[in-house]
Amino acid sequence: MNESILRLPYRLPYDWQAILAFLSRDVALQRALAEQSQRPTPRELLARAEAWRPWRAYAVLHLWHADAATMAAKPEQEKGDATLA
Numbered sequence: 001m002n003e004s005i006l007r008l009p010y011r012l013p014y015d016w017q018a019i020l021a022f023l024s025r026d027v028a029l030q031r032a033l034a035e036q037s038q039r040p041t042p043r044e045l046l047a048r049a050e051a052w053r054p055w056r057a058y059a060v061l062h063l064w065h066a067d068a069a070t071m072a073a074k075p076e077q078e079k080g081d082a083t084l085a
Contacts, residue, residue, distance in 0.1 A: 022049050022056045022057075024042035024043070024049070025042045026060075027039075028063070028064050029060065029063050029064070029067070030042075030045060031067050032063040032064075032067040033045060033048065033063065
């Protein structure tokens with residue numbers, strides 16, 4: 001971690017860890033990045049997200065929004081178990 005970040009006011013080390021974290025096991029992220037109905041594995045998702053550093057948290061927000069819009073547009077009978085979709 002860049003030590004200059006730690007000198008910023010009102011920031012603690014764990015704040016930056018949370019910002020830099022990436023939820024590779026998050027089902028909504030996996031659904032949003034699925035290709036041909038095949039969700040990426042957590043390892044594949046994490047590898048793909050490396051290119052997004054240091055903006056991965058913003059990517060997560062965008063992907064969550066995209067997944068929510070996709071799920072909202074599906075008819076109820078197609079949603080089924082959202083964790084399996």
